[in-house]
Amino acid sequence: MKLREMKDAKERREAIEAATGVKLDHVSRFTFDEESAMKKNVENLIGATQLPLGAAGPLLVNGEERLIPLATTEGALVASVNRGCTAINEAGGAKAIVIKDRMTRSALFRVKGIGEAKALVDWVNSHFEEVAAKTGEGSRFLKVKKIKMWIVGRNVYLRFECFTGDAMGMNMVTIGVHNASEWIAEKTGAEYISASANMCVDKKAAAINMIEGRGKTVLAEVVLPDKVVEEVLKTTSDLLVDLAYRKNMLGSAQAGSYGFNMHVANVIAAMYIALGQDAAQSVNGSIGFSLFERVEGGVHVSLKLPALEVGTVGGGTGLATQHEALEMVGLAGSGEPPGSNAVKLAEVICAACLAGEVSGMSAQASHQLARAHKELGR
Numbered sequence: 001m002k003l004r005e006m007k008d009a010k011e012r013r014e015a016i017e018a019a020t021g022v023k024l025d026h027v028s029r030f031t032f033d034e035e036s037a038m039k040k041n042v043e044n045l046i047g048a049t050q051l052p053l054g055a056a057g058p059l060l061v062n063g064e065e066r067l068i069p070l071a072t073t074e075g076a077l078v079a080s081v082n083r084g085c086t087a088i089n090e091a092g093g094a095k096a097i098v099i100k101d102r103m104t105r106s107a108l109f110r111v112k113g114i115g116e117a118k119a120l121v122d123w124v125n126s127h128f129e130e131v132a133a134k135t136g137e138g139s140r141f142l143k144v145k146k147i148k149m150w151i152v153g154r155n156v157y158l159r160f161e162c163f164t165g166d167a168m169g170m171n172m173v174t175i176g177v178h179n180a181s182e183w184i185a186e187k188t189g190a191e192y193i194s195a196s197a198n199m200c201v202d203k204k205a206a207a208i209n210m211i212e213g214r215g216k217t218v219l220a221e222v223v224l225p226d227k228v229v230e231e232v233l234k235t236t237s238d239l240l241v242d243l244a245y246r247k248n249m250l251g252s253a254q255a256g257s258y259g260f261n262m263h264v265a266n267v268i269a270a271m272y273i274a275l276g277q278d279a280a281q282s283v284n285g286s287i288g289f290s291l292f293e294r295v296e297g298g299v300h301v302s303l304k305l306p307a308l309e310v311g312t313v314g315g316g317t318g319l320a321t322q323h324e325a326l327e328m329v330g331l332a333g334s335g336e337p338p339g340s341n342a343v344k345l346a347e348v349i350c351a352a353c354l355a356g357e358v359s360g361m362s363a364q365a366s367h368q369l370a371r372a373h374k375e376l377g378r
Contacts, residue, residue, distance in 0.1 A: 091298075096354075101339065102146070117156050137176070147160050155193075223300050224298050225297055260289045
């Protein structure tokens with residue numbers, strides 16, 4: 001059974017049904033364009049996997065109401081985020097801001113020794129503008145902002161930091177870095193090994209992404225009055241602050257975790273799937289700092305996500321249901337200026353994660369968590 005040689009999804013399903021005895025009734029039902037998906041998103045297409053899609057909110061983010069689509073199988077998640085949205089809205093809304101916007105890819109070169117390694121680093125630094133131009137050839141939006149370099153023995157790692165417009169940009173950057181690396185090898189004599197050398201770091205939680213950032217580095221905050229904490233979240237500001245210190249900070253440090261938060265990956269993964277993002281990038285998205293600090297009359301809640309990799313064009317954003325979800329948020333397609341829609345999407349996702357932290361931490365502080373999961377299907 002050579003699925004790759006079959007002409008369409010129907011033929012592949014029939015072959016699988018004949019071989020396994022499994023009737024693929026539900027897999028066969030989908031509304032996205034088959035030919036487009038085969039060109040851009042998947043190989044050996046046989047159908048589609050459906051997930052329940054819920055909506056939380058609207059959530060007030062930077063003065064604008066945004067619905068929060070969540071594709072999930074985890075009961076209580078949408079309800080929890082929705083409660084967090086209510087609390088944040090009653091506090092006047094969340095503020096969110098992207099402070100860094102750079103997708104990365106790291107090329108690897110091999111040289112004969114440390115002298116040549118240093119010479120390669122010096123050459124790239126002195127020819128930065130030419131390397132940047134070579135990287136951006138053929139792309140309207142790709143712009144190299146910085147190249148950081150490390151030497152390890154005979155290995156030289158070049159971490160390209162690039163602006164990619166409204167696309168998440170991994171494919172764009174990979175192609176550009178590959179082209180530039182071939183040119184660097186031609187000019188310097190260094191041996192070009194790979195366009196991806198795990199210094200990016202792509203789809204693996206890593207300290208460099210926590211420190212340097214990758215994709216969008218986003219901050220969000222809200223000040224919750226004591227009354228909102230008590231009436232909406234059913235706990236107290238003092239309990240929230242104490243739990244956050246002992247759980248998010250000390251507990252995470254003791255575990256050696258890069259995620260100093262409760263469950264931002266829950267919200268990120270559900271929104272990524274709903275909005276056509278690369279779900280594997282939720283690994284980097286889970287790196288984050290969720291802080292609860294006592295202030296006069298309430299609690300200041302803030303969230304930092306150093307490596308949120310999102311886009312509003314490309315990848316899965318063109319699939320029918322995902323495109324509709326982006327339209328529902330009000331951020332489908334390219335923005336003006338280029339990159340503005342992707343920045344706003346990152347801010348909305350960070351604010352939604354803030355809502356998830358506010359509600360989830362409150363549930364733990366008041367011992368509601370197990371009861372909520374029991375009542376809502378888990």
